[in-house]
């Protein structure tokens with residue numbers, strides 16, 4: 001288990017940066033997820049996203065690129081709503097991952113299965129959290145229920161890749177500089 005001061009040191013290490021975008025249909029109270037078909041997180045339902053590449057001009061551009069690559073649709077109003085950091089407490093050499101979370105309410109195109117993801121709409125009250133990353137159940141409500149229009153930031157400590165050990169999560173007015 002990491003001591004509090006070790007957690008703080010780890011959080012400050014250079015991070016590997018990712019995006020994750022949720023397409024939300026508020027009117028019908030549903031969210032578009034994809035079943036990951038390959039690689040890290042295979043078999044889990046997740047939003048659409050991936051690593052920010054050097055060729056991506058901005059993090060938002062990376063999020064839009066990943067959505068198009070993975071679900072064949074173009075988000076029209078994506079907005080960053082949260083930032084979460086994943087720390088691998090039993091892998092000291094592995095950098096923390098910083099994931100920028102985006103929400104989009106409108107899009108163009110027709111979602112299609114790709115080599116990486118199988119998209120499917122889920123009602124807000126039937127999100128398959130038992131087949132998702134263990135952190136998701138904690139922060140998804142903050143993305144789906146945006147009436148308060150607050151953003152959020154959190155840190156989730158994992159061991160053995162998928163076991164969530166503990167976390168902190170808070171709502172914020174604006175996202176911190178990283």
Ligand SMILES: Nc1ncnc2c1[nH]c(=O)n2[C@H]1C[C@H](O)[C@@H](COP(=O)(O)OP(=O)(O)OP(=O)(O)O)O1
Nearest residue numbers: 018019020039040041048049050051099133135136
């Ligand atoms: N714990 C957890 N909760 C929610 N979402 C995630 C995690 N861990 C994660 O990795 N993720 C998200 C963050 C990213 O959106 C993806 C992982 O990206 P990945 O598919 O590895 O990145 P790509 O750039 O697409 O990778 P390649 O397949 O091209 O190598 O999951």
